[in-house]
Each structure stands twice: as structure tokens, then as C-alpha cells.
Amino acid sequence: MNRRYNQVAVLMGGPSKEYEISLRSGRAVAEALRAKEYVVQDVVMDSEELTVPAGVEAVFLTFHGTFGEDGTAQRLLEEKGIPYTGSGPKASRLSFDKQLSHEVLGHAGLPIPDHVFVTEAVPRAFPLPCVLKPLRQGSSLGVHLVFEEGQWAAAFAEAVSYDGVVLVEEYIPGHELTVGLVNGQALPVIEIIAPQGNFDYTAKYTKGKTSYICPAEIPDSWSDDCRKYALKAYEALGCEGMSRMDFRVTQAGRIVLLENNTIPGFTETSLLPKAAAAAGIPFPDLCDTIMQTAAIGKA
Numbered sequence: 001m002n003r004r005y006n007q008v009a010v011l012m013g014g015p016s017k018e019y020e021i022s023l024r025s026g027r028a029v030a031e032a033l034r035a036k037e038y039v040v041q042d043v044v045m046d047s048e049e050l051t052v053p054a055g056v057e058a059v060f061l062t063f064h065g066t067f068g069e070d071g072t073a074q075r076l077l078e079e080k081g082i083p084y085t086g087s088g089p090k091a092s093r094l095s096f097d098k099q100l101s102h103e104v105l106g107h108a109g110l111p112i113p114d115h116v117f118v119t120e121a122v123p124r125a126f127p128l129p130c131v132l133k134p135l136r137q138g139s140s141l142g143v144h145l146v147f148e149e150g151q152w153a154a155a156f157a158e159a160v161s162y163d164g165v166v167l168v169e170e171y172i173p174g175h176e177l178t179v180g181l182v183n184g185q186a187l188p189v190i191e192i193i194a195p196q197g198n199f200d201y202t203a204k205y206t207k208g209k210t211s212y213i214c215p216a217e218i219p220d221s222w223s224d225d226c227r228k229y230a231l232k233a234y235e236a237l238g239c240e241g242m243s244r245m246d247f248r249v250t251q252a253g254r255i256v257l258l259e260n261n262t263i264p265g266f267t268e269t270s271l272l273p274k275a276a277a278a279a280g281i282p283f284p285d286l287c288d289t290i291m292q293t294a295a296i297g298k299a
Contacts, residue, residue: 004292005058005083008033009041011073015048016065017141025266026062032287033060050076058083058294060287061263065138069263070096078296085290087262088298091238095260098135098167101237108236110229110257113248115169121156124149129171134162138261145171172248172256177216179230180264180275181243182286183293186227187275191216212271214278218249225255233260241293244272 010033012026013019026042033040041053048067052059059077061084067073071093077084087095094100105112116126117135132155134142142162144155159166176194180187193211216223230245237260244264248256264272266287276286 005038005294007039007055007057008291008294009043009052009056009059010062011043011045011050011052011059012062013044013046014063014065014067014073015046016063016067018064018138019046021265021267022062022064022068024268025064025270028266028268028283029060029062029287032284033291035284036288038288038291048072050080052077052080052082056082058085058291060085060291060294062266064263064265065141066096066136069138069261070136074298078298081296083294083296085294086241087237087239087243090299091240092262094237095239095243095262096136096138098133098259099165101260102167104236105233105257108232110233110236111255113169113172113256113258115167118166118168119160119164121153121160124152126168127170128152131169131171132156132159133167133169134159135165135167136163147171172250172254174248174250174254175216175218175222177218177222177226177247177249178271178275179226179245179247180272181230181234181239181245182272182276182281182289183241184231184234186230187272188215188278189218189223189226190214190271190275190278191218192271210269212274214274219253222249222253222255229255229257233257238299240295240298242272242290 010026010030012022030040030042071089074092075089129147132144142159146152146155176192178190191213226247244261246258273283
């Protein structure tokens with residue numbers, strides 16, 4: 001078989017709060033790669049001690065959250081000279097840190113929400129309703145929708161406990177959309193219909209809790225613009241291999257780019273595999289394509 005890598009490892013787990021989700025992603029990817037006749041080693045980590053078995057030609061990263069998506073694992077693999085999937089250390093760090101990514105995306109002229117970064121709960125200097133997000137977390141950990149004044153203090157206290165800084169941004173009612181990208185190509189747009197419109201950790205990872213429409217049943221112009229913005233953001237942040245961009249679109253058609261995920265989920269409820277399937281790409285083929293993009297010397 002003529003391909004760059006055959007002896008590979010799938011790295012999963014890690015020291016973040018998304019350990020269990022990473023295991024689910026990693027096991028799914030490992031099974032898919034075996035179906036494509038790779039020789040696969042499952043590497044489960046529970047610390048930042050990154051060890052890759054001898055003989056492995058490249059690794060597929062399925063870490064989520066800190067360590068895996070903030071550029072740390074990528075930097076360690078660069079130092080070891082081991083090819084890996086996804087974005088490099090710099091692009092990962094820019095995407096994972098919401099303050100840095102907002103600066104990059106705003107400078108690139110992309111439509112981002114009105115927002116502030118705060119470290120103190122009082123006084124509240126942002127109009128309601130709003131959304132509170134920890135500076136550096138994934139899977140909607142620590143995210144709160146605040147519609148009433150009485151919800152603010154508890155929501156802020158929980159959000160700030162992660163990183164000491166909270167992104168407070170305008171709440172944008174309307175459609176929740178996402179665009180997956182593989183090797184610089186935008187996949188069909190997915191619409192996410194979550195309970196009470198809140199795509200939180202439970203809604204993301206509980207089978208049957210959330211509905212997904214793919215391709216999204218929205219005007220073609222919205223889909224075209226979301227995919228265009230996703231590609232522009234992918235390039236502005238310096239991403240490689242795979243990514244997933246999240247959007248909100250109002251009923252009036254205002255499109256807002258919320259954030260980028262450099263290592264999207266690969267669980268049975270995850271969005272990138274759903275988008276790939278809608279584009280006619282079976283899950284094993286998706287994992288094979290991403291595995292062959294593994295490289296070193298990334299930004």
C-alpha cells in the first residue's frame with residue numbers, strides 16, 4: 001500500500017478535564033485506522049509525560065482541551081521529531097486561547113461577537129444577555145448563558161475558576177452552525193439543535209440529546225459565507241490537517257464566528273465525522289486522510 005505511514009499510534013487521554021471524551025475519540029480513531037489496515041498502537045496518557053512507542057512513524061492526536069489543543073503536545077512531538085496530525089504549536093495556542101484567537105480573527109476582518117475579557121465579577125460592565133467562557137477550555141466546560149442579573153455571580157465564579165480570566169461576549173440568538181475542515185477543504189455546514197438552545201457538555205456528548213441537520217437547511221448564501229469565513233479563519237490562525245469552526249447566525253442573517261477547535265471530537269456524537277459523512281466520506285476514510293497529513297516542522 002503506497003502511503004506515507006503504516007506504523008502509527010493514537011494518543012488519547014491526557015491531563016485535561018476532557019480525559020474521558022478523549023478516550024472515546026481515540027478508541028474510535030484507532031478502530032477506524034485498523035479498518036484501513038494500519039498497524040496501530042493505542043497510547044493512553046494521564047500526565048504531560050509524552051512517550052511514543054518505538055517504531056511508530058507518526059501519531060494521530062485525539063487529546064482535547066489543555067495540553068492537547070494548546071500547543072504543548074505539539075511542541076513536545078516537534079522536539080522528538082515525530083510527525084503528528086493537526087495544527088502546529090503556534091496555531092494550536094492561538095486557537096485555544098480565546099483572547100489571542102479573537103485578536104487574530106478580528107485583525108483578519110472576520111465577524112466575531114462583541115466581547116470583553118474580565119477578571120472581576122463586579123461591577124458587571126457588559127449588557128445582558130451574555131455568554132461567559134473560560135479563557136482556555138474546550139467542550140463547553142465552564143460556559144454559562146446569563147439572561148438575568150441574579151445568574152451573573154455564580155456563573156462568573158465557576159467560569160473564572162478555570163483560568164482566572166473570563167471571556168464575556170454578546171449572546172446571539174438564532175441558528176447554531178459549525179463547519180468542519182479537512183486538509184484545508186470546508187465540509188458541509190451542520191446545524192446544531194440543542195435542548196433549550198444550549199449546546200453544553202451534556203448536550204454534546206449524550207447520544208440523542210441534541211439533533212443535527214447536515215447539510216444545514218439554511219439559505220445557500222449563509223452556507224457559502226460560513227464556509228468562506230471558516231477557510232479564512234483556518235488560514236489566519238495557521239491551522240493544518242483538520243479543524244472545526246463554530247458560528248451563530250441570527251434570523252436576519254448576521255453571521256458571527258465564535259471559535260475554532262483544532263482537535264475536534266471523533267466520538268459517535270461528534271460533528272466533524274457527521275460533516276464528512278454528509279460529504280460522502282466514511283469515518284475510516286476520514287481518519288485515513290487525516291493520518292496521512294501528519295507532519296513535523298509546523299508553525
